[in-house]
Amino acid sequence: MKLNSFLIKQVSAVVILIGAAFTSSGCVHLTQAEIKALETREMDCSFDEAYRASSNGLFSLGFTISHSDKESGILTGTRHDPNTGAKVANAILFGVIGLAATKDRDEAVTFMLTPLEPNLTQLRMKVIVNGKAVIDRKFMTKIWQQIEREAMLESRPSDRLATTQPGSTVP
Numbered sequence: 001m002k003l004n005s006f007l008i009k010q011v012s013a014v015v016i017l018i019g020a021a022f023t024s025s026g027c028v029h030l031t032q033a034e035i036k037a038l039e040t041r042e043m044d045c046s047f048d049e050a051y052r053a054s055s056n057g058l059f060s061l062g063f064t065i066s067h068s069d070k071e072s073g074i075l076t077g078t079r080h081d082p083n084t085g086a087k088v089a090n091a092i093l094f095g096v097i098g099l100a101a102t103k104d105r106d107e108a109v110t111f112m113l114t115p116l117e118p119n120l121t122q123l124r125m126k127v128i129v130n131g132k133a134v135i136d137r138k139f140m141t142k143i144w145q146q147i148e149r150e151a152m153l154e155s156r157p158s159d160r161l162a163t164t165q166p167g168s169t170v171p
Contacts, residue, residue: 057147
């Protein structure tokens with residue numbers, strides 16, 4: 001009886017993992033407009049501020065800046081994730097086979113920045129995971145949020161206001 005219960009749990013776990021794999025593997029088809037909305041943002045800041053925010057954002061998320069060509073507006077960050085959590089989970093569920101089947105995750109994010117106006121810059125993001133271009137809404141949103149935070153730090157109002165020295169008079 002205990003063996004049957006154990007097998008039912010194992011089969012259930014496999015079914016759940018297969019379902020999760022199909023859900024996260026891109027079986028959901030996005031329209032071209034949805035893809036463009038995920039990949040492209042306009043930032044209300046100068047090209048220089050957007051470029052700094054992008055590089056600082058990638059760095060804050062653990063990426064190494066592997067290519068930076070400010071003149072052309074191309075910026076690429078890479079990182080290697082040994083995927084330890086998934087390896088442990090699969091080893092527990094499936095033993096050695098589960099461990100062997102779980103691969104490391106190599107990520108690359110490339111930005112193309114284009115100045116549209118003096119204080120308006122367009123950013124376009126491409127994400128490569130394990131050598132394949134992917135559209136991962138959660139991952140891309142996390143990157144955009146970090147870059148927007150960095151842009152706010154770059155262009156906070158106190159940096160743009162004239163400052164006075166202590167003891168000086170303001171005209």
